[in-house]
Amino acid sequence: MAEMFTVLPPEQARTLLFERLPAAVASEAIATSAALDRTLSERPLAPHPLPAFPRSTMDGYAVRAEDTFGAGEMLPAYLEVIGEVPMGRGCELTVGSGQAAVVYTGGMLPAGADAVVMVERTQKLGDSGIEVLRAVAAGENVVAVGEDVKEGEALLEAGHTLRPQDLGGLLALGITTVQVARRPRVAIISTGDEVVAPELTPGPGQIRDINTYTIAGLVERAGGIAVPCGVVGDNFDLLLAAARAALEDADVLVLSAGSSVSTRDMSAEVLNRLGKPGVLVHGVAVKPGKPTILGVCDGKAVLGLPGNPVSAMVVAGLFLVPLIERLQGRSHPTALRRVTARLTHNVASVPGREDYVQVRLVHRDGELWAEPVFGKSNLIYTLVKSDGLLRVPLDTSGLYQGEPVVVELF
Amino acid sequence: MAEMFTVLPPEQARTLLFERLPAAVASEAIATSAALDRTLSERPLAPHPLPAFPRSTMDGYAVRAEDTFGAGEMLPAYLEVIGEVPMGRGCELTVGSGQAAVVYTGGMLPAGADAVVMVERTQKLGDSGIEVLRAVAAGENVVAVGEDVKEGEALLEAGHTLRPQDLGGLLALGITTVQVARRPRVAIISTGDEVVAPELTPGPGQIRDINTYTIAGLVERAGGIAVPCGVVGDNFDLLLAAARAALEDADVLVLSAGSSVSTRDMSAEVLNRLGKPGVLVHGVAVKPGKPTILGVCDGKAVLGLPGNPVSAMVVAGLFLVPLIERLQGRSHPTALRRVTARLTHNVASVPGREDYVQVRLVHRDGELWAEPVFGKSNLIYTLVKSDGLLRVPLDTSGLYQGEPVVVELF
Structure with missing residues (x-):
């Protein structure tokens, strides 16, 4: 039953894993x-x-700006309307000195014109004339060629x-x-003699598989393709064979460990047999999630997650999600949805360990509060009842009631 | 060219639309x-x-708690180990007084036992005995039946x-x-004589369709199914026929207007002919996005969005996204991704209108700043270069440089 851990802080563990991996998938x-x-x-x-041609941003008249110089309510400029710019076709018109052409929003500026007078700043005069009641500068009410994007x-x-x-x-x-x-393919194997597929009725001492589905959800959200590979019992040869087959067709393999210590050790052994260099990290300074295994097998990442469904989700969020983003070459990780809230209770922690606490968000006196969801750490419904996770940093001994904290929403 | 608007504040416009719609799709x-x-x-x-059976949360020994009463390092309790609980099978063992059974994390508690002693708190004694070095209470290190969820x-x-x-x-x-x-089906028609499909090479005065694709993206993100129905020119009969056909197979129809005023009026007329009651809102107090049309045609929502791609996205965010969420009966709208940042420039506004300003997020002296992305409001690349939108509320005349503001991320 002995177990040796050299636990690493999560960031260091992530670096160790990423350094040994190719930068991105094809x-x-x-x-x-x-x-x-x-x-x-x-x-x-x-x-x-x-745009590829100068466009009007208003309904009005395409003009030569210089023709409107000095125009005002008291001294309008008179222009002759020579026609209308058709939408979506070439325009044959050329606007000469003293002339204007009707143009609609998005219409092409005809040759000769360099500005648009809004229709509201004009007055019709007879059948083919307008008075311009305000001067426009060259380029006014026009989007120039390349103003949105240059060639x-x-x-x-x-x-x-x-x-x-x-x-x-x-x-x-x-x-x-x-x-x-390409969307990275992530194969997921749940292990444990006690674990059965959800569509089966568990016998005495058996439970249904949870981790395949929570992890698949996280994989899909991060842009990967989840490849569920079913449940494998606590048998080294069967597990190694299943892992080999799964990894062949995948970029990443996730082993969700059975919960007994013997199966946890089995994951590490499987990793070391799957390819070089094998296990890189065995144990991280995270609660929940300490018995995490990170490895690289012949260029592909293999992660051994704790069997506890809460730990498995926390650890997948810390290592698997950033890994999938990295394999896609994402320069900026997907922005986490975060809210700031005040803490309803003191939360104790131990320096040297990152703690993740499940919280529910509640409105109280017009303020948002984060209320820790208590319950044993292996209960999936503590996650279901939570709105997000609160991180207690590595170097603190806890957070105080009333303190503003940042909650990462699920 | 005359146009009459009775502009409504966005929230009022939304209420007017939602009141006339069925609560949710099937x-x-x-x-x-x-x-x-x-x-x-x-x-x-x-x-x-x-769980359906009491489970151990530790690797250790299943015991009767009363047998460990008073046990300590100085006065250990001696127990006889009668066997091991198998994982994933029924357990035949019954733990009697003075007895213990090996159990692993997740294992079923055998009959007779009511607590688990961690292996670290025991000492092996001969082949079949242990010393318990610390007392446990009934229920300790055990998840009881129904502790996660009750029947x-x-x-x-x-x-x-x-x-x-x-x-x-x-x-x-x-x-x-x-x-x-069911995922609501949202049909999208782009209109305008000047608009062509992206795979075509635009002729003089033509531009490629943008709005079908930006709106489709928002629809998919909100949980809907986007049904792009192509581009229809500025012809009332063609547009009405296309709208009828599109709405037949959809829950919502979006008309992205051509940019000229005549096509904007055409959208309203089409809505009134598609079904009862037709247009409900014509014009909202939003910049950009004022010439928005909201209507219901025989029980289905029809939205007329401005042709300007920036306005179209802002308006779709204000009306189409909440509509799709409502049609799915979502009790809580999808949490927006929000960050707080300080404003780099004064932003002027007009009371009585909600303004949406595109901003880029920049880090400066360790702080996050929101920098307005200037440029004419119809340039799609002002959106591409932005990280999110800043809302200037209805009743303010602007926001000041240095003020902390909330940015809704794209």
Whole structure:
């Protein structure tokens, strides 16, 4: 039953793992319209300026600005209207001195014109004349060629994760396919003689698998593809064979350990047999989550998570989520959803260890409060009843009631 | 060119729209393992207690607590070890007075035992004896039947959006299918003679469609299914026919207006012809986004968004996203990702109007600052270069440099 841990602070453990891994998975070309939340592995450049022609930002009249010089309510400038700019077609008109053309928002500025007078600043005069009641400067109410984007400009950086407006921006320039990181495939094996698939009725002493599904959810949210590989009993040869097969088709393998100490040791042995260098970290200074194993097997990350479902989720958040983001080359990790709240109770901790406390958010006297959800750390419903996690930093001995704290929402 | 607006504050406009709509779309039964980010339309109850048997939370010995009464380092209690609890099978052992059984974390407590002594608090004595070096109370190091969840307990409320841990919690109880709201289908039509599909090369005066894709991205993120219906020119009959066809197969229709005033009026007319009551709101007190149309046509929401891509995104965020969440019966809207930052510049506004300002987040002297991204409001790349939106409330005349502000991240 003996167990030796050299526990590492989480950040150090993460560094040790990441140093031994290739930077990112391969990229693939996909349709831009289907690339929401995918991470760019190229730096797209503008193939042409945007807009490609000068556009009006108002409904009004395209004019030569110099013709309106000095115009005002008391001394309007008179212009002859020579026609209307059609939407979506070339414009044959040329606006000469003393002339104007009707133009709508988004319409192309005709040749000769360099500004637009808003319709509200004009007065119709007869069939084909207008009075301009206010002067405009050259370029006024016009978007110039390249004012949105210049030709050749870098539109987005490699490593950027695409948002709705980024898709719009790329498609506006006719960039209909983009090179993005392939979604990392994460195989998940739950182990333990006591664990059965959720669709089965557990016999005496058996429980249903939880970790495959909580971890798969985190994988999908981080941009990966979860590949559930079922439950394997506490048998070294079976587990090694299942791990080998799972890793073949995956970028990352997660072993969710059975809860007994013998199966925890089994995960480490499997890691060392799967490939080089094997186990890098055995034990991290995190509560819950101490018996965590991090390793690299022939260039692929293999993580041994504690069997306790609460620990497994905390540890997956600390190591698996950043790993999946890194494998996609994400320059900025997905912004965590965070809120600030005041703490309802003192929370004790031990310096030298990061503690994660499940909290519920409650409104009280118009303020947001974070209330620790108590309960044994292996109860999945303490997580279900929580709104987020509160981190107690490595070097503190606790947090005080009333203190403002940052809660990372689920 | 005349245009009459009775502009409404956004909240009032939203209420007017929501009041006329059915509460939620129909529900469907799906696999729990595939239900991440879906919204429950039922209130699942625990079919049995969790755990279903008393489980050890430690590696150690299952004992009768009373046998350890008074035990200490100086006066250990001697117990006879009668066997080991197997993992994942029924346990035949019965722990009698003066007896103990080896048990691992997660193992079932054998009959007769009511507590577990950690292995670290014992000393082996011969082949089949242990000394207990510390007393345990009844229930110590044990999770009791139903301690996680009691039989019949409501696990989650209807309207709750499922997170990774919720899937785990449901599957732990064998709930392998759940009743969730169907994903609302949102048809999107871009209009305007000047607008062409992104895969085409725009001719003179033409631009590529942006809004279909930015809006589709927002729809997907809110849990809906985006149904892009292409571009329709500025022709009333064609637009009405396209809108009718699109709405038939959708829960919501979004018309992204062409930018000229005539096409904006066309959207309103189409809405009034599509079904009763038609247009409810024409114009909201929002900048950018004033020329917004909200309506209900025979029980389905139809939104007319401004053609300007920046306005379209702001307005979709204000009306379409909450609408999609409401149609799924979400009790809590998806938490926005928010950060607090200090403002780098004064931002002027007009009381009686909500302003949305695009900002970039920058780190300066260890602090987070929100820097307005200037540029004409119809430039899509002002959104691409921004990290989020800053809301200037309805009743203020602006925000001051240095003020802490809340930024809603994209």
